[in-house]
Amino acid sequence: MPFKPVEQAKCPKCSRSVYAAEERLAGGYKFHKSCFKCDLCNKMLESTNVAEHESKLYCKQCHGRKYGPKGYGFGGGAGALSMDTGAQFGNKESEMSNKPTSGSSGDAGTGPKCPRCGKTVFDAERAIGSTVPWHKACFRCKQCSKALDSTNQNAHEGEIYCKTCYGKNFGPSGYGFGSGAGTLSSDK
Structure with missing residues (x-):
């Protein structure tokens, strides 16, 4: 019986034979290390x-840009999904609503709800330092929108405030309680 040589796999990129010592596998194809x-x-x-x-080979980022989902919020490729709503805190026209939204779309979670927006709070977006589950973006002073953490927040009737706004609204009042220069605060 005559000897028949084994046909080597061809690299899809350069069309040359790929030998075992230099092969890289992807999608069922064999490529050269340099290809x-x-x-x-x-x-x-x-x-x-x-x-x-x-x-054809792509890095995951280029593959996402070329073949991934398209449209608003996808940021040009996989791994670039955006959670930005465009709202800027402190701007009265674009300030987020303090009322929970009922029947909001995209809130299919069954976990704890954020007291500010009423949507499900997942662990990855939960504010650290609060025993009540809040979104990081919602964990701000109700009055001045200052970002809060466990060291500078005070709660009152289900809402949170920075120490300055809490003191102005709910602290003691009258003579000797915040009427002089000794009570000025640069907490903002």
Whole structure:
């Protein structure tokens, strides 16, 4: 019986034979080590950051940009999803509402609800230092919108305030309680 040589796999990028000592696998294809790079940005790839599409290699970021979801909020690719609502604290026109929204879309969670916005608070977005679950973005003074933490917040009737606003609204009043220069605060 005549000897028949084994046909080597061809690299999809350069169309040359790929030998076992130099092969890299992705999507069922064998590539040369030197050909194992992103088709868009030319970044060298590893098994942890490679994505294959129709025998072409991409880094996960370029693959997400080219083939991932498109539209508002997707930020141009996978890994770039945005939680920014565009609201800026302190700006009265764009200040977030302090009333819970009922039946809001996108709130399918069954966990604890944020007292400020009424939406589910997931662990990744929970404010640290509060026993009550608040979103990090909602954990601000109700009056002045200053960002709060466990050391500078005071609660009153289900709402939170910075020490300055709490003192102005709910602290002692009258002669000797905050009417002189000794009570000025630079807490903002």
